[in-house]
Amino acid sequence: MEKNKTCGHRHDQHKMCVSLVPIFNHLEVDQMKEIMKAAQSVAYKRGEIIYHAGDESDSLYIVSRGKIRIYRLSESGKEQLVRILQPGDFTGELALFKEATHEAYAEAMTETNVCMIQRTDLQQLLLKYPSISLKILTEFSNRLDESEKQTTRFATEKVETRIALFLAESLADPARSNELELPMSKKDLASYLGTTPETISRKFAELEQQGYIKQKSPRIIEILDLDGLLLV
Amino acid sequence: MEKNKTCGHRHDQHKMCVSLVPIFNHLEVDQMKEIMKAAQSVAYKRGEIIYHAGDESDSLYIVSRGKIRIYRLSESGKEQLVRILQPGDFTGELALFKEATHEAYAEAMTETNVCMIQRTDLQQLLLKYPSISLKILTEFSNRLDESEKQTTRFATEKVETRIALFLAESLADPARSNELELPMSKKDLASYLGTTPETISRKFAELEQQGYIKQKSPRIIEILDLDGLLLV
DNA sequence: CGACAGGTTGACCGTTATCAAAGATCGTGG
């Protein structure tokens, strides 16, 4: 929120987002400026598609304002929400390094601004500043690990457990507050967790009835018993 | 098989595997030699653990001979098989770039030889030869994409479809032969596909009865109707 | 030849998807 105040309507100011991204924020001021020069700011309206499967789009997208839904279609055509990007997050990386097209869809959930960096520009930068590659490798490692963990959860845990784990992880700092705001609708959450809205609704009701959580509003959840929740 | 002939008992010869790995095989002979110097050859017996979750092991492991099972434990303690490494494949990458411990287990399925490269050595090499980073980034991109695709399958497809997709993809070259050898036992396959041996057994029997496949032996499957299989 | 792991088959039941319909919420345009 606060950081958006520094973003006016001029494109250059949106490029500030470059400095917020973990893969760049270790650089010198000069190097940062060089990257911002390669970046280009673009705005999307709610519902607009930023890229879609089959797209040859070859840019890195860094979110400076708004939210982006990343989703995939399975072989049988069902949609799954893969992640939600918030300001500071980036996407497009897959099309950057593999000579192939996107396999996912990116859609603006609200008014959204992104900084784009072209593949060719980025590759130049990577060869010039190898430390950026190490940062991106670190980011990829983490994401790969996350993705495999998620796969293992789908493979071995039942829906109720997946929900409990999701809630526990969403509670960023249990010491500070035990309230959390869902980053997406329950419909999207269902898609993210590989289940249906009906099941989400019922499981939330169950967890509430058992005294583990309290639904203060559709999007605000209070965790009453974190330990109990994790034993579900 | 063929390539193992070049590997004798001396360690240096096992290091040849370095040249077989896609992330290195674009390099000059001199650079390759430099990498081999940093590599160290190690042998494991069937069942031996190469690394395990919580391990601080910080090496890249390249398989030169044998097979390695990579598996994870879910929060509730259930095991899932993540992948099987064959000669030329590598692992350990996750612990290389994130300052954290392994979250997976690696176990030798047979007599296995691996080349290890220490994290510090590798990072030196990456900073010296940025093109290696680009190769690794490409490899990571592909694996990330694979992993997300797998997650989406677990989230949206039923067991029967996951089996059908697995079989279709295992059939490397449909034009050449429609027979395939399962790279693992059906028990492991069940774990890999997030189901149980009983269900695997039943679904295979169903697919056979419907005329899509023929089980010529426990490990050899003939695909009789690939298109039909994919419509399951 | 016997032991043991892997594989198969049957019966049963728990979990979750599906269909349907009513109710709440949110974003948009006036």
Next chain:
DNA sequence: CCACGATCTTTGATAACGGTCAACCTGTCG
């Protein structure tokens, strides 16, 4: 800023899918 419509959410009834338990079979290897 409010009201409308679209979309999300909830709840119920039903059924399919797949997991579990148990028994038996099979192949492999010492």
